[in-house]
Amino acid sequence: MDIQALAQSVRNGERRGLARAITLVESARADHRIAAAGLLEALAQGGKQALRIGLSGTPGVGKSTFIESFGMNLIAKGLRVAVLAVDPSSTRSGGSILGDKTRMDRLSREQAAFIRPSPSQTHLGGVARRSREAVAVCEAAGFDVVLIETVGVGQSETVVAQMADLFVLLLAPAGGDELQGVKRGIMEMADLILVNKADGDLKPAATRTMADYAGALRLLRKRAQDPSDFPKALAVSALEENGLEQAWEEMSALIAWRRENGFFEGTRAEQARFWFEEDVRQSLLARLSEAGALRNAMDDLGAAVARGDVTPAFAAQQMRELL
């Protein structure tokens, strides 16, 4: 495989080159991993930075509609938009979100848009690292905005926040005082909370929910990388395309502030180090399943544990002496 030619094709913004490059970084094969490292190194030279936006929201909040409306809005400004999905949490079903491009019918037909479904993989570390590398490829291909979509409450948000410049939480209007059970950890990750469906009958509920979240956000400890008026909550309607312009302005203002204050590059540097360490951790773990003495000991002790001859903790203690 000619890595330099592939890198050039990506840089030229050719869709086929882009798709091939992402397929390469998503591959788990050892020789592909080496080629991917070379490709990413080649793509890292120069090139502009995209804005990487992490976006989370449980099913039913209208995430697809939001991404489509928001994406079309950005394209109308002359920006190029890539959409990637990360779904590390469904280890049993392996179901991919964004598997169905028809969810974003208008956006997927735009020349300035690129939509990539999540790879169906079962390994959290692996999926996440490859998604992060797919973001880097999209950046090198000249996209102005990379939207990284995820779903769930917990682990997957943490992973996406590690590859995004800002993190947006999309929520539905809530009834009463429940705040939809958003976990404190997720709230603390959000730079911007958007309460969707501020249209029709739900408009009053959306506005009330937005105010509730704005209140809750004020109670959180301020982070160094935030200007004093962030994180914020807004009410939007993806359906009626209301509030999307303001959402974009808030995002732009936040990023401009972070750039001026050195937090933008600082966070990216920390994230790069995190992904390096994560990659090494995964490589180390792979040792246990490769043929050899370690693998044999794992199999033998594993069988003894399954028979109930020894406890998992005791067998692990014996393995530690071999590591």
Place this chain on the structure above:
Amino acid sequence: MDIQALAQSVRNGERRGLARAITLVESARADHRIAAAGLLEALAQGGKQALRIGLSGTPGVGKSTFIESFGMNLIAKGLRVAVLAVDPSSTRSGGSILGDKTRMDRLSREQAAFIRPSPSQTHLGGVARRSREAVAVCEAAGFDVVLIETVGVGQSETVVAQMADLFVLLLAPAGGDELQGVKRGIMEMADLILVNKADGDLKPAATRTMADYAGALRLLRKRAQDPSDFPKALAVSALEENGLEQAWEEMSALIAWRRENGFFEGTRAEQARFWFEEDVRQSLLARLSEAGALRNAMDDLGAAVARGDVTPAFAAQQMRELL
């Protein structure tokens, strides 16, 4: 520390011994890990099996109320009940669920009940393994039922299902056709879905939601370890203590069937092997942060990545040559 004496105290069902034993297995200190392995090995000899019930439900579904009512119900039958919490998903906030015992005021005053909040830890593998070991300790202490509570959608359920004999999903009545955005992967883990709040105004909605889930469950592929009429959905009211008896009967019937058909012990054997392998994986990863040549290379390459001199993928490739 006298491990044999501690093991005896746990077996005698002494609360102080139990609490000390759990604190020991939750500790990350190397010498404590070795002592904990010895303790678990001592406790594994003989003793009866508890029924380990994994219980999940997002905030707002009335999980505390359910655990309290259900637990009191079991105690009234002469059973002893332990409640443990696993919350591996909140890596940033570190907030523990069950931190506040007053959530289960009646249950916590019962002599036949033991409630243990989740350890506030940031490492998924670590928290999970220690919780699994705490379950083993409670089992050795003679509890008849160990309820393992978790929250969230995704990763934490998978982990809890790996330490439970059966998995119960607690849900709230839903409006319309939304099915509350339960992920397919979570649905597939559930042995029993309980739709709570089947009381007062919400009763019709709860009954409808229960029927919706029952229909959805019928669409899932059957698992070998399930009798033909499982998984099931029931409507319950933790508040009015309705349906709890039936829920317990369904659980008992499922477990009896699995025992007769060899799936109970088979699943436990697979789980034990999983936790052994997980423990070894964690030990291997610990190598990267211990002092030495590996740690130095990690630090140097990590700094180069943070400066932007090399990409994370390229630096990881260099580390792989040292592993």
